[in-house]
Amino acid sequence: MPLFGYARVSTTDQDLALQIEALKAAGCEKVRSEKRSGTTTKGREELRTLLDFLRAGDTxxxxxxxxxxxxMGDLQDIVRELKGKGVALKALEQPIDTGTSAGKAFLDMLGVFAEFETNLRRERQMEGIAKAKKSGVYTGGKRQLDHDRIRELRASGMGPSEIAAAVGCSRVHVYRVLHAGAA
Known part of the structure; x- marks a missing residue:
């Protein structure tokens, strides 16, 4: 029964090395890895490639x-897809065996806890943002320049330095807006 590994971390500054090493030590012939969020399967090309590649009898x-x-929804979709292909699922650090009733129940419980953890983290993040907004620390994204106003000021005879001071940006930004408008 061929073993194929999948490793994932959420951010580019996280390291995949420990996961890849563990998967190879477990006997995985191939290991696919990516640095993408696990909150959705969208955009996870390495996972999709692996799921498309797996055949009956693989793990x-x-x-x-x-x-x-x-x-939980994504996990159930992946497990259904694997089951439909006759592919087993194994987690090295958890007693997962999708071939038994107890293993399936344990898989579902772990999936619920993973989703719960993600939801808690999202709630804490939203609370932190709300608190920062209330104290005036968080002001949102970058302010967008009013390109039309910059062009109007230039048409009225103002120079780039004066325009930059009037709209609160650098001269470089003024030149970019004026150049883009001329093109």
Missing amino acids: LVVTRLDRLARS
Whole structure:
């Protein structure tokens, strides 16, 4: 039964090395890896490539279930797809065996907890943003320049330095707007 590994971290500054090493030590012939959020399967090309490649009798191996999915819906979709192809799922750090009733129940419980953890993190993040907004620390995204106003000021005879001071940006930005408008 061929073993194929999948490793994932959420951000580019996180390291995949420990997961890849564990998957290879477990006997995985190939390991696909990517640095993408696990909250959705959209945009996870390495996962899609691996799921399309797997055949009956293969085993998909992950270090932990949350490396595969952080949403219960996505996890269930992946498990259904694997089951439909006759592919087993194994998690190295958790007793997952999709071939038994107990293993399936444990898989579902872990999926619920992974989704719960993601929702808690999102709630804490929203609370932190609300608190920062209330104290005036968080002001949102970057302010957009009013290109029409810059062009009007230039048409009225103002120079780039004066325009920059009037709209609160650098001369470089003024030149970019004026150049873009001329093109």
